[in-house]
Amino acid sequence: MGQTLIEKMISLKLGRDIYKGQSVFVPVDIIMGTDGTTPLALKVLEEYNINKIKNPEKIIFVHDHFAPPKDISTANLSRMLDQFAKKFHITSYKEDRGGICHVLLPELGIMKPYDIVVGADSHTCTYGGLGIFSMGIGSTDMACAMATSKLWIKVPETIRIKVSGNLKSGVEAKDLILSIIGMLGTDGANYRAIEFCGSTIEKLTIAERMTICNMVIECGAKAGIINIDKVTEQYYYEKGIQDCQRIEADSDANYLETYEVEAEQLKPQIGCPYSPANVRNAEELIGTKINQVVIGSCTNGRIEDFRIAYQYMKGKQVHKNVKLILVPGSHNVLMQMEEEGMLKDFIKSNAIISPPSCGPCMGGHMGVLADDQVGLYTTNRNFYGRNGSPSSKVYLSNVSIAALSAIEGEIQVPEVN
Ligand SMILES: CC(C)[C@H](C(=O)O)[C@@H](O)C(=O)O
């Protein structure tokens, strides 16, 4: 029987044919935890009196959600992670040389083709852009994985989305995934994998592929996956990994659903309050007044994103009624911004440069919205109350719209052609 990409990847790992719906124990290659969720996993280990970690070299901690800590309680959680990491020889990245987990891990080049990667964060699906079966897990599962290096999973069914043609200039990968989430709804892909293919996907950069896979969880998907091709091979090659066996889904693979999307038809999209699936054509929102713009997060906080923002910002001023917060996704992204000379221009534009962090994405700190304030963010979620006051509202957009709107003081959409 034909197999989907995810079924093939799990089969490769286990050395036998695996299909959707089966429950299997899989060995995991990397287990990632952040300051947001790992403290709970450590409590589970304590509760069950587990004092041994199976393969500490497979575990990585990242301080990002409340980094630098915002108060005594988050400082203590961060300290708890440090102490545990030290005791069990676990690599732990702090905000000084780290960044947002899903920006940092792909930079580090520690994931190999066809690894199985789990992380106690829902956007762990991001690495599907590197051809990796990666998924978010809960803190209890993280504790189990740390103790055994294995995880029980139910092999997900797959939805296949074929995207063909060229994206118009001014339309970004973010618009593509927002429109797909709008089409499927917040639960349209619950516990499924989404396999992306087609000529549009083949032309996307690694950063764009990660933006797409990052957001599959917003329609409930467990994983997003893009085939390893020459773009991915180049990424691995640059990380010193040369062995990139290519596998493909079988032509008679059993998909739950197949969708075809024409890239040319796609217009810039905006995810309106209070759901990333509440998507409208961005042009319908033109003129909406905004108080704060955030460019960053694991969706759009990579150097490629700041290069786009720079095209709009260079030599311009942030509108006097708007606060623009730029959040480099990692220490490396910040360094690169400096090296490329854009950092000083951003500062001259009166943008606020935050340390690499999740920061305002989760409304944790460094840019919380007040009552009735309106934000325009390049992040991935705009749930009720997530970004500050319950009466605040957040619109989700691509980077071009966010940068242009920060200058204009209201939602504006760059010309598309
Ligand atoms: C804190 C963590 C549980 C959460 C997630 O899993 O996604 C966060 O990263 C988010 O974006 O809401």
Ligand code: SF4
């Ligand atoms: S940047 Fe936002 S979405 Fe990504 S891991 Fe951090 S809080 Fe979650």
